[in-house]
Amino acid sequence: MVDLKNVFKSYNKKNVIEDVSLEITKGTITSFIGPNGAGKSTLISMISRLIAKDNGAITIDGQDIMHTKNNELAKKISILKQSNAINLKLTIRELVSFGRFPYSQGKLKKEDNEKIDEAIDYMELRDIQDKYLDELSGGQRQRAHIAMVIAQDTEYILLDEPLNNLDMRHSVQIMKTLRKLVNEMGKTILLVIHDINFASCYSDQIVALKDGKIVKQGRTCDVIDKCVLKDIYDMDIDIKEIDNRRICVYF
Amino acid sequence: MGYKKKTIILAVIALLLALLYIFYDLSGNIDYILPRRIIKVVAIVITGGAIAFATVVFMTITNNRILTPSVLGLDSLYMLIQTFIIFIFGANSLVMMISEINYLISIGAMIIFSLFLYRFLFKGEKNNIYFLLLIGMILGTFFGSFTDFMQVLIDPNEFMVAQDQMFASINNVNTDLVYLSIIIIAAVKIYFFRFYKYLDVIALGKDEAINLGVPYDYVVKRLLIIVAILISVSTALIGPITFLGLLVVNLAYEFMKTYRHFYIILSSIFIGLIALLGGQFIVEKVFTFDTTISVIINFVGGVYFIYLLLKENKKW
Ligand SMILES: Nc1ncnc2c1ncn2[C@@H]1O[C@H](COP(=O)(O)OP(=O)(O)OP(=O)(O)O)[C@@H](O)[C@H]1O
Ligand SMILES: [Mg+2]
Numbered sequence: 001m002v003d004l005k006n007v008f009k010s011y012n013k014k015n016v017i018e019d020v021s022l023e024i025t026k027g028t029i030t031s032f033i034g035p036n037g038a039g040k041s042t043l044i045s046m047i048s049r050l051i052a053k054d055n056g057a058i059t060i061d062g063q064d065i066m067h068t069k070n071n072e073l074a075k076k077i078s079i080l081k082q083s084n085a086i087n088l089k090l091t092i093r094e095l096v097s098f099g100r101f102p103y104s105q106g107k108l109k110k111e112d113n114e115k116i117d118e119a120i121d122y123m124e125l126r127d128i129q130d131k132y133l134d135e136l137s138g139g140q141r142q143r144a145h146i147a148m149v150i151a152q153d154t155e156y157i158l159l160d161e162p163l164n165n166l167d168m169r170h171s172v173q174i175m176k177t178l179r180k181l182v183n184e185m186g187k188t189i190l191l192v193i194h195d196i197n198f199a200s201c202y203s204d205q206i207v208a209l210k211d212g213k214i215v216k217q218g219r220t221c222d223v224i225d226k227c228v229l230k231d232i233y234d235m236d237i238d239i240k241e242i243d244n245r246r247i248c249v250y251f
Numbered sequence: 252m253g254y255k256k257k258t259i260i261l262a263v264i265a266l267l268l269a270l271l272y273i274f275y276d277l278s279g280n281i282d283y284i285l286p287r288r289i290i291k292v293v294a295i296v297i298t299g300g301a302i303a304f305a306t307v308v309f310m311t312i313t314n315n316r317i318l319t320p321s322v323l324g325l326d327s328l329y330m331l332i333q334t335f336i337i338f339i340f341g342a343n344s345l346v347m348m349i350s351e352i353n354y355l356i357s358i359g360a361m362i363i364f365s366l367f368l369y370r371f372l373f374k375g376e377k378n379n380i381y382f383l384l385l386i387g388m389i390l391g392t393f394f395g396s397f398t399d400f401m402q403v404l405i406d407p408n409e410f411m412v413a414q415d416q417m418f419a420s421i422n423n424v425n426t427d428l429v430y431l432s433i434i435i436i437a438a439v440k441i442y443f444f445r446f447y448k449y450l451d452v453i454a455l456g457k458d459e460a461i462n463l464g465v466p467y468d469y470v471v472k473r474l475l476i477i478v479a480i481l482i483s484v485s486t487a488l489i490g491p492i493t494f495l496g497l498l499v500v501n502l503a504y505e506f507m508k509t510y511r512h513f514y515i516i517l518s519s520i521f522i523g524l525i526a527l528l529g530g531q532f533i534v535e536k537v538f539t540f541d542t543t544i545s546v547i548i549n550f551v552g553g554v555y556f557i558y559l560l561l562k563e564n565k566k567w
Contacts, residue, residue: 050458074464086455087314088510098455102464106448152463 001026002047002156002188007056009042009212015139016042018212020056024190024205026155029182031199033209033223034209034232040192041082041160043209046078047190048158060156074102078152082160082192084145086133090222092144093129096120099151119151122177146174150181150251157181163198171195175202196237200224200246208232254514257507261521268528269296275536279407293433294424295527298485299495301436303523305481306496307503307516308474311454313384316504317559319496320482322384323368324391325361326491331394332357332458333416342412350425357487358435358480365479371461420488420543421531432488439480446470446477450512492545494552499523526551 002024009017017039024030031039045051047058049065058065060077068076078099086095096119100112108116120129123143133141142165149157157178164170175198181187193199197222199206206223208216216228224246229237238249273288309320336353337345368390371383402410449470453460461467485492503519530547534540 048462050461070461070466071464074462079458079462081458086459088454088511089508094510098452098459098463101452106451236478 001061002190003057003059003062004047005057007043007046007058008054009039009046009051010054016212017046017053020209020212020216021216022207022214025168025189026190027182027186028204029178029189029191029202030205030207031203032062032190032209033194033196033199034215038209039212040209042212044079044158044160044190044192045081048077050079050081071102074152076154077156077158078149078154079158080145080149080160080162084141087154088133090133092125092133092136092140092147093128095133095144095147096125096129096147096151099148099153100235102152105144115151115153119147122150123147124173137171139167142166143170143174150177154208155187157187157189159189161192161194163195171198178202194225196229196248200248224248252512254507254509258514258517258521261506261518261525265521265528266524269533272528272532273386274549274567275532283327290426290429291421291424291527291531294421294429294489295531296524297432297436298421298431298489298492299499299523299527300520301485302492302496303482303499303503303519304440304516305478305565306500307512307519308450309478309496310500312471312474312478313448314454314456316501317497317556318384319494319500320478321491321496322391323365323387323479324394324480325365325486327391327394327398328361328364329357329486329491330417331398332360334398334401334405334413337409337413338405342409349429353429354425354428354431354487358483361483361486362476362479365483366476369475369479416490418490418543420545422534422543424489428488430468431482435484436481439477443474443477446474447512451510454510454512465519489543492548494556495523496548497559498548498552498555499526501555 002022005018007017007020008015020043032044033167034040042051046138047060047065052066060068060073063075065073093116096116097108097112099119100108104112120126123146125140125143125147128136128140133144136144142162146159146162149159159178162174166174178189178191179202182189191203202228203220205218206216206220207214208223208228210232216223216234222228224239226237226239229235229239229248235250240247240249269292273285273292277284306319310316310318333353336356338537368383368387371386378404404414449460449465452463452465453467453471455463457467499522500515500519502522503515506517506522507514509515527544530544533547534542534544
């Protein structure tokens with residue numbers, strides 16, 4: 001369980017995250033939605049200890065993340081950032097191999113290689129696994145980074161806009177993969193996502209942020225609602241029910 | 252060609268150059284000349300190795316290929332210390348004459364200075380590496396100007412002594428100091444080993460490293476101290492060679508075409524040895540001691556530096 005209690009974060013005296021409390025149960029997909037600058041990335045970076053919070057408490061399975069051994073935490077929680085700029089000459093396979101570092105400490109064993117193969121296959125990267133990152137398209141690179149996170153094989157997976165740069169087929173495929181990871185392997189996934197229809201169709205819970213505060217949080221059907229969305233995005237959004245799924249029409 | 256093969260080739264070239272240097276034209280008083288040459292080769296091996304190694308680590312931490320530890324201002328601090336000693340005590344003073352004392356004072360000052368600089372780096376949560384570099388450069392310039400100022404004031408003969416210190420030279424390296432340096436460097440490298448596995452991951456960047464479980468601040472702090480000690484020891488032993496690290500590490504990356512530190516560190520060290528041994532050979536046999544190794548290395552390194560800047564520039 002991920003547990004946030006009264007978390008604050010400010011930059012230059014301006015609150016970017018203000019009094020956020022949140023509980024995320026195991027084995028679910030939680031989507032964070034909200035306008036640009038709402039504080040989604042900041043929040044998710046704090047949960048994954050990439051940036052420090054100013055106030056409040058963040059615990060994972062009851063352990064304070066700032067007082068857990070780095071390596072232990074790296075086996076428990078992984079993050080894919082919104083933008084990934086790596087300026088090394090790396091192939092896809094080498095990048096994915098880094099995901100095993102918390103277990104292998106740099107010396108890959110048989111089990112590590114199996115996990116790497118698995119992750120590469122999940123993301124359909126086998127054909128191009130020996131290509132260098134700087135020779136890839138944006139979407140291929142994004143999939144390589146997701147494969148690395150999958151190879152890290154953590155209970156909790158945090159993804160900041162994982163569908164960036166991806167075409168529809170790959171977007172759907174990744175969301176299905178995430179669903180599978182949750183259903184079959186009991187993972188817990190937190191993701192930031194802009195496409196509310198993807199959020200609506202694939203998540204168990206949605207957290208809507210605006211100006212650093214939680215506007216609404218709850219089951220998908222409670223958040224994907226005309227009034228709520230109007231509140232979040234200042235925009236009239238029609239909601240249609242198609243095959244028991246709520247689809248937003250906002251064009 | 253595999254990484255192993257390339258590394259071995261470099262090692263063999265370095266070894267051959269060392270043998271050439273030791274045995275070339277060996278005549279006259281062999282009992283004197285041979286140990287002298289051997290000790291010079293040893294001095295080259297430890298300083299070249301230390302500089303190359305420290306530069307690899309520094310570039311990985313700062314995530315770039317153009318900045319070397321010399322931006323921390325250690326070179327100019329060394330010059331300041333030397334000039335200051337001459338300014339206060341004179342060129343014939345005990346401190347200047349007994350090189351052990353000079354050596355220890357220099358190392359001590361450089362390490363203390365680095366620790367002071369690093370305090371800036373870990374203030375706040377931002378990665379303040381650019382701030383550190385800025386402070387390092389400003390202080391470096393300040394030390395340089397202060398050095399110039401004192402050099403203008405001192406007696407011209409003493410000025411010559413000060414000038415001599417400015418250029419790295421192994422023409423008359425002190426044997427005892429070589430032994431002392433070996434001990435310090437060996438101790439530092441043994442200490443380094445526990446952090447070795449983190450280097451590849453740190454090269455991915457801070458966030459990636461934290462995500463993968465590297466105790467980032469802890470490790471980087473210690474690596475930077477290791478860098479400072481290695482650079483201080485080699486500078487105090489033979490003097491400043493600003494461009495050596497830049498030259499060899501970039502050549503190593505270009506030659507090896509890998510991100511793996513195991514190969515990059517080894518090949519940088521070997522290329523460093525090749526550059527220094529080759530350079531020293533030219534100093535002695537072509538220029539007959541009319542110049543020093545640092546002049547040659549800095550010339551070649553400087554040209555290469557400009558080439559790198561131009562090449563990087565094209566990307567934008
Ligand atoms: N390092 C920083 N220094 C100062 N302000 C920052 C910093 N990082 C983020 N902010 C500010 O915090 C706010 C929230 O940023 P954040 O990146 O969390 O937004 P976001 O919800 O992820 O937006 P997006 O949808 O555009 O990715 C923004 O107003 C941003 O300007
Ligand atoms: Mg964001």
